[in-house]
Amino acid sequence: MQLDHSNTEQLKQQLTALQSQYQAFQAKGLKLDITRGKPSNAQLDLSNALDGILGGHYTSADGTDVRNYGGLDGLCEMKKMGAEILEVSESEILVGGNSSLTLMFQAMLQACVFGFEGPQSAWQQQSNVKFLCPVPGYDRHFAICEQFGIEMVNVAMTETGPDMDQVESLISADPQIKGMWCVPKYSNPTGTVYSDDTVERIAKLGLIAGSGFRVFWDNAYALHDLGENTTSLAAIGQLAKKHGCENSILQFASTSKMSFGGAGVAFMASSSANLKAFKQTLSIATIGPDKVNQLRHAKLFPNIASLKAHMLKHRELLKPRFDCVQQHLQDAFADNDLGQWQAVQGGYFISFDTRPGLAQKVVKLAADAGVKLTPAGATFPYGEDPADSNIRIAPSVPSLEEVGLAMQVFVCAVRIASLEQQLEHAR
Amino acid sequence: MQLDHSNTEQLKQQLTALQSQYQAFQAKGLKLDITRGKPSNAQLDLSNALDGILGGHYTSADGTDVRNYGGLDGLCEMKKMGAEILEVSESEILVGGNSSLTLMFQAMLQACVFGFEGPQSAWQQQSNVKFLCPVPGYDRHFAICEQFGIEMVNVAMTETGPDMDQVESLISADPQIKGMWCVPKYSNPTGTVYSDDTVERIAKLGLIAGSGFRVFWDNAYALHDLGENTTSLAAIGQLAKKHGCENSILQFASTSKMSFGGAGVAFMASSSANLKAFKQTLSIATIGPDKVNQLRHAKLFPNIASLKAHMLKHRELLKPRFDCVQQHLQDAFADNDLGQWQAVQGGYFISFDTRPGLAQKVVKLAADAGVKLTPAGATFPYGEDPADSNIRIAPSVPSLEEVGLAMQVFVCAVRIASLEQQLEHAR
Numbered sequence: 001m002q003l004d005h006s007n008t009e010q011l012k013q014q015l016t017a018l019q020s021q022y023q024a025f026q027a028k029g030l031k032l033d034i035t036r037g038k039p040s041n042a043q044l045d046l047s048n049a050l051d052g053i054l055g056g057h058y059t060s061a062d063g064t065d066v067r068n069y070g071g072l073d074g075l076c077e078m079k080k081m082g083a084e085i086l087e088v089s090e091s092e093i094l095v096g097g098n099s100s101l102t103l104m105f106q107a108m109l110q111a112c113v114f115g116f117e118g119p120q121s122a123w124q125q126q127s128n129v130k131f132l133c134p135v136p137g138y139d140r141h142f143a144i145c146e147q148f149g150i151e152m153v154n155v156a157m158t159e160t161g162p163d164m165d166q167v168e169s170l171i172s173a174d175p176q177i178k179g180m181w182c183v184p185k186y187s188n189p190t191g192t193v194y195s196d197d198t199v200e201r202i203a204k205l206g207l208i209a210g211s212g213f214r215v216f217w218d219n220a221y222a223l224h225d226l227g228e229n230t231t232s233l234a235a236i237g238q239l240a241k242k243h244g245c246e247n248s249i250l251q252f253a254s255t256s257k258m259s260f261g262g263a264g265v266a267f268m269a270s271s272s273a274n275l276k277a278f279k280q281t282l283s284i285a286t287i288g289p290d291k292v293n294q295l296r297h298a299k300l301f302p303n304i305a306s307l308k309a310h311m312l313k314h315r316e317l318l319k320p321r322f323d324c325v326q327q328h329l330q331d332a333f334a335d336n337d338l339g340q341w342q343a344v345q346g347g348y349f350i351s352f353d354t355r356p357g358l359a360q361k362v363v364k365l366a367a368d369a370g371v372k373l374t375p376a377g378a379t380f381p382y383g384e385d386p387a388d389s390n391i392r393i394a395p396s397v398p399s400l401e402e403v404g405l406a407m408q409v410f411v412c413a414v415r416i417a418s419l420e421q422q423l424e425h426a427r
Numbered sequence: 428m429q430l431d432h433s434n435t436e437q438l439k440q441q442l443t444a445l446q447s448q449y450q451a452f453q454a455k456g457l458k459l460d461i462t463r464g465k466p467s468n469a470q471l472d473l474s475n476a477l478d479g480i481l482g483g484h485y486t487s488a489d490g491t492d493v494r495n496y497g498g499l500d501g502l503c504e505m506k507k508m509g510a511e512i513l514e515v516s517e518s519e520i521l522v523g524g525n526s527s528l529t530l531m532f533q534a535m536l537q538a539c540v541f542g543f544e545g546p547q548s549a550w551q552q553q554s555n556v557k558f559l560c561p562v563p564g565y566d567r568h569f570a571i572c573e574q575f576g577i578e579m580v581n582v583a584m585t586e587t588g589p590d591m592d593q594v595e596s597l598i599s600a601d602p603q604i605k606g607m608w609c610v611p612k613y614s615n616p617t618g619t620v621y622s623d624d625t626v627e628r629i630a631k632l633g634l635i636a637g638s639g640f641r642v643f644w645d646n647a648y649a650l651h652d653l654g655e656n657t658t659s660l661a662a663i664g665q666l667a668k669k670h671g672c673e674n675s676i677l678q679f680a681s682t683s684k685m686s687f688g689g690a691g692v693a694f695m696a697s698s699s700a701n702l703k704a705f706k707q708t709l710s711i712a713t714i715g716p717d718k719v720n721q722l723r724h725a726k727l728f729p730n731i732a733s734l735k736a737h738m739l740k741h742r743e744l745l746k747p748r749f750d751c752v753q754q755h756l757q758d759a760f761a762d763n764d765l766g767q768w769q770a771v772q773g774g775y776f777i778s779f780d781t782r783p784g785l786a787q788k789v790v791k792l793a794a795d796a797g798v799k800l801t802p803a804g805a806t807f808p809y810g811e812d813p814a815d816s817n818i819r820i821a822p823s824v825p826s827l828e829e830v831g832l833a834m835q836v837f838v839c840a841v842r843i844a845s846l847e848q849q850l851e852h853a854r
Binding site (some may be wrong): 036067184288292 | 465466471475477479481493496497498524526528533536540541570571574683688689696708711712714716717765837
């Protein structure tokens with residue numbers, strides 16, 4: 001479909017055809033949902049052995065009775081797992097509860113309210129604290145900033161990660177920029193893997209930033225490959241140490257998309273100074289994480305090899321769905337400019353850009369034909385996509401057949417919205 | 428032992444005898460710990476069926492797949508359990524993770540930083556926020572106040588709960604008093620059960636307090652009876668509603684001392700307005716509680732009767748230990764004024780008051796003979812017991828024999844400290 005080469009009459013004819021196709025979709029009474037990056041039931045089934053895996057043995061490798069109170073930073077075997085996932089040493093890991101988002105929230109609480117370097121370092125002592133947000137990005141990250149009243153500044157994503165020239169120039173010019181969100185591998189939603197150069201430049205941002213600068217490094221998809229081979233990501237912890245910036249990096253990960261979405265185990269990694277401050281607050285806020293669930297995970301994934309083998313089973317379930325989405329996009333938009341997307345090698349999302357000004361319309365058209373998409377704008381701070389063009393596609397939950405059907409509707413919706421806009425412009 | 432009726436020579440003889448008894452204890456090389464209110468291994472064993480109890484069925488009563496993300500306020504069957512424990516309706520319950528302390532911390536965060544009634548209601552907008560703390564009380568409550576920079580004001584505990592004349596007069600005189608900690612049943616550490624009159628007076632404190640007043644009602648021992656019969660506690664939620672003060676009460680409970688200390692399920696109960704504000708923040712801070720563990724608990728305790736039957740098994744293990752402590756105290760101090768304590772009918776503690784000025788000394792003497800006690804002062808805000816007399820005894824973990832031995836050492840330590848003080852005064 002080459003809109004720019006068609007005259008108005010041809011466009012109208014195409015629109016009529018598309019509208020009858022659209023009405024046929026509506027007549028099906030579809031109820032499809034490709035909004036959130038959740039594991040499917042089949043993926044969850046892969047870890048069903050978790051319940052009962054202890055066989056009555058509630059003792060960790062170092063002899064801890066995991067049933068009782070205590071153990072603020074987690075079991076030794078889970079520290080080992082976290083250290084291998086995030087490529088840091090075990091002493092740099094804290095093992096939390098079922099939600100890495102909670103660790104991120106608590107880290108933001110520490111930075112804003114209590115201070116990582118004593119009460120005077122708390123960001124709330126200052127007005128106008130700002131955060132850099134590579135866009136499109138993850139709505140739950142942005143929501144944490146909003147909750148703490150932090151002003152978000154958009155930064156463009158490139159194929160190698162955030163536009164580092166822009167990042168460095170913004171930070172150099174404004175000491176009120178106190179941090180930055182990153183999903184460095186298979187970024188949500190673009191699927192971008194940060195290049196080694198990008199990682200190193202982020203690792204040393206502390207050298208040019210004002211005091212108290214913290215990168216929130218949400219490595220949610222560290223082992224979540226869709227391709228034959230894993231895409232490597234430079235180890236930011238080691239690079240930060242090389243440049244003396246280890247205090248400016250807070251890393252996060254979890255098993256939520258390895259075992260159970262709502263009952264996994266979360267990890268945080270940082271310098272000993274950061275962990276010490278974080279744990280001081282944590283010791284006030286909890287009697288310790290659920291060590292029984294940690295031990296269950298240690299039994300299910302006794303070493304990093306078993307974890308990687310497990311991830312291959314996830315890949316088997318996920319890859320056909322992602323291939324399906326990409327094939328539909330390829331077939332519909334490879335030869336025209338109605339949409340842009342990036343082929344992804346991992347993670348949970350495909351990010352699609354319509355022509356400017358059409359994302360909201362496409363999402364509404366899809367919804368009215370029974371296909372629920374993430375709200376347009378959700379991938380931007382404050383829900384505001386300046387170009388109104390980005391749409392996040394999350395195909396993990398529906399069946400392969402449903403993904404195909406949803407994509408047919410999606411493609412139809414993009415075409416209709418684009419055609420109508422073209423006709424509007426032609427007037 | 429009647430010190431006041433002895434002359435100096437007699438006192439010195441008694442002291443010599445006690446010191447040789449004490450040295451004999453020291454020679455045993457004891458390592459006993461009666462510091463914290465933890466379940467013993469035998470108590471934890473009572474719930475070992477939790478792991479594997481789902482038998483591969485991860486679906487809640489309303490059809491929720493408990494493995495995945497979501498369900499911010501918990502499973503319906505656990506709301507029912509929380510509602511029965513706290514005597515509120517299911518709509519007034521939120522079911523959390525493994526720590527009621529975390530819910531209390533988050534409630535304090537809401538009140539201080541985000542505000543239960545919008546940002547302007549946040550206590551941190553005001554200077555000099557104060558909290559009433561019935562003493563002796565629970566050190567972890569006081570630590571939360573300290574963390575948020577809230578000034579703590581001591582209130583005396585009586586046999587019917589906090590001295591309500593004092594509470595009402597303080598609150599009437601000072602609108603900066605924004606809340607109050609309460610452990611209303613088998614209070615930590617005195618074992619006090621608040622009388623019906625006390626509960627009703629607390630339920631309507633909102634009528635005389637300044638705006639935003641919140642009672643933190645930590646009902647940690649709601650079903651933790653040691654006596655033959657449960658001691659009833661008036662339902663504060665219902666009383667607060669009667670007086671139109673439902674927004675001023677935040678209730679907490681957990682199964683930590685029913686199932687596993689570190690892997691139980693926590694509850695919070697409050698008005699719909701409070702829960703709405705709390706959940707708004709919670710929705711930013713987590714992907715939801717561990718619903719798998721919630722479902723496990725719903726299976727282990729399918730109804731309140733099964734939960735109460737389970738608590739009888741805890742009672743069987745705990746009661747002999749508490750009887751042992753109380754017998755030792757009775758034998759040693761019933762006929763003199765060297766110590767005061769209250770017979771307890773439930774909970775995890777016995778609170779003992781030495782003659783003024785001796786608690787630290789007793790704790791040190793016991794420690795030097797291998798018996799670890801909660802640090803003197805820990806039961807008071809800022810760790811400061813004005814009379815230096817309160818000591819918390821927590822006998823749940825050691826064996827019955829060990830409890831007996833620890834109490835022999837304890838009694839000996841109290842006697843030595845008292846005698847030395849008496850001799851000091853006699854000079």
